[in-house]
Amino acid sequence: MIRALHRWPGLVALALVTVLTLSGAVLSIFPAADRISAPQAEAGLSVAELGTRIQAAYPGVEQIRRAPSGRITAYWFDQGAPGAAVIDPATGQGVASADPNQTERWLTNLHRSLFLGAGGRIAMAAGAAAMLVLALSGAALVARRAGGWRRWFAPVQGPLAGRLHTEIARVAVFGLVLSSATALWMSAATFELLPDGAAGPVFPAEVSGETGVALGAIDQLQATPVAELRELSFPYPDDATDVFTLKTDQGTGYIDQGTGALLSWADLAGWDRVNETIYMLHTGQGAAALGLLLGVMALGVPALGATGVLVWLAGRRGRPRIRGNQPASRAETILLVGSEGGSTWGFAATLHRALTDAGHSVHAAPMSGFDPARYGRAERFIVLAATYGDGDAPASAKGFLDRLGRLETVPAAPLAVLGFGDRSFPEYCAFAAAVDRGAQDKGWVQLVPFDTVDRQSPQDFARWGRALGQALGIDLELSHQPVPPVSQQLTLLSRRDYGAEVQAPMAILRFALPKATPWQRLTGQGFARFRAGDLLGILPDGSALPRLYSLASARRDGFVEIVVRKHPGGLCSGQLTALQPGDTVSAFLRRNPGFQPDRGRTPLILIGAGTGIGPLAGFVRGNARQRPVHLFFGMRHPDSDFLYGEDLPVWQAEGRLSRIVTAVSRGVRPHYVQDALRAEAPEVARLIRDGARVMVCGGRDMAAGVAEALTEILAPSGMTPAVLKAEGRYAEDVY
Structure with missing residues (x-):
């Protein structure tokens, strides 16, 4: 459920979220640039002194504003003509134009509304909602992959795209949650979906009727440091009923222009402070360093999108398309698959087809998505599980045992578990056996006894299928034809022979590196990306079952190299050790992330x-x-x-x-x-x-x-x- 919640909003909203985050990342630069370029007021400077300096330079000043970055802007009229400038608070003189940055304005309009007005604002709000869903569901998936929230930064293994996706998400998710949540709050405020804040101060009913008070004689302005100023508006010229309006970080007040007395005041309401804090967190205005940090995290979204698509495509390549797969809520047979390289999915497709032909409604899905609440009509559960590495769960079964262990009651429908593995490995079908033990410990009724399939044997699978059919009361013949992996021809460049003297012939075989297409280089398919320790699959003549050999080279070495020992009667090893330079062999790559050096410097x-x-x-x-x-x-x-x-x-x-x-x-x-x-x-x-x-x-x-x-x-x-x-x-x- 979490994986689907993460996948589909990401795929559907990828373009929109990318525009949203990239424009936001660029906009995050402006508050920091403003902070650096704007002249800052000296410590302890009062609003009265600042206003006096500006008034001396611009007698017609009407308003002074201080931005969260510390930039001070003055607005005035001079002989009927309006003027504005960024002010140096040390002199009161203008030092730069107050005209808005056109690039910043353009990016702001793109970021807020895609230049589409209210409709664009709704679209961008939807993008922010999608990003929030992606961030929260992604955080849950990272925690699941790492083994819990406490192991958030635990090392991860797997294909490069998946590792990059996780590593970037670990850092970026905090900023993305904050940015998307604050964006949704601001969108709600824009469309007046949030309650109004408290009212400001009451405009005075009576004033002195006098004019001309010096700014230095106004106690409130003397007591207010420039660092707390937001805006000071001057009375309208020749209007004795108008007043000074002072807005600070603490509140808003009105000041008599004749006596300098504070006529009324209203503290900034708590709700207003919340809104201002959210605005600061989202824009970086008043917190330039935070804004830059959030901008850097936002840059991770295009990378997350690209790697996420690659992970999704790899998953689709590794899982055959199962025709007639029923929804989980309507299926009578729930077929759960745990696969690493994709071969177990081929067996699942064969079983799905046979059960469907027998009149059963079947839903096939990864074991990682196991959720009993979804299977309202389930009459039986079947688990096909491979084992990865040293008895670990394969990629599509991560978290299954944890969820099984947390169940208070297991489903009433019976369970069958079939393991896939290679008897030559010490942990043969260990994960599937652990699933079966965990189910029995929970009291889950068995449909058929636990069984295994050795080396993808169609005969083992057919034998188990007959036992399953007997339990179901149907004639079930499973005729599975393994689908050979997509392979390429490798040409032998050279060989070095050893071991003849001790009757153990061995050879180091070096093959030419196949050329990779641009798409293969982008997606890592074929031989475009591999490391020493990954596995080279060889399809020997006369067999549909590949043999795997550990690679002694990496892509950057410019060749494909393995070490082979000739086993008596060995089909594949016999063919390989007989190769001569110029001969070819069919081969494919399989990742082996569990056997790779870490990236540290420890020995x-x-x-x-x-x-x-x-x-x-x-x-x-x-x-x-x-x-x-x-x-x-x-x-x-x-x-x-x-x-x-x-x-x-x-x-x-x-x-x-x-x-x-x-x-x-x-x-x-x-x-x-x-x-x-x-x-x-x-x-x-x-x-x-x-x-x-x-x-x-x-x-x-x-x-x-x-x-x-x-x-x-x-x-x-x-x-x-x-x-x-x-x-x-x-x-x-x-x-």
């Missing part, structure tokens, strides 16, 4: 063995800022499989690599990478205590051994790998 401890050095070498190669990097690398024998052995000394000489510690397992004394860590225990413990981040890449057994070694090393300091993971300081890419 990195990189730990890998065998082909696991691939992304770690990419991190070292990209370390142009010379962040301290300590590499622990395990190999079988340095003469056979010392991957990147030619590059590492060069990177160390360039300052990209602080040091390298190797472990050789095929020698007189077999030594593994976890043994190398134990040998360096004091230094490793010191680095981690000082904030170092640990990144591990390689096989499951190696990763388990590394975690065990680090548990021993960190025990005296009270830390564990689990604690480091919770702090975002321990990342694994294991296979």
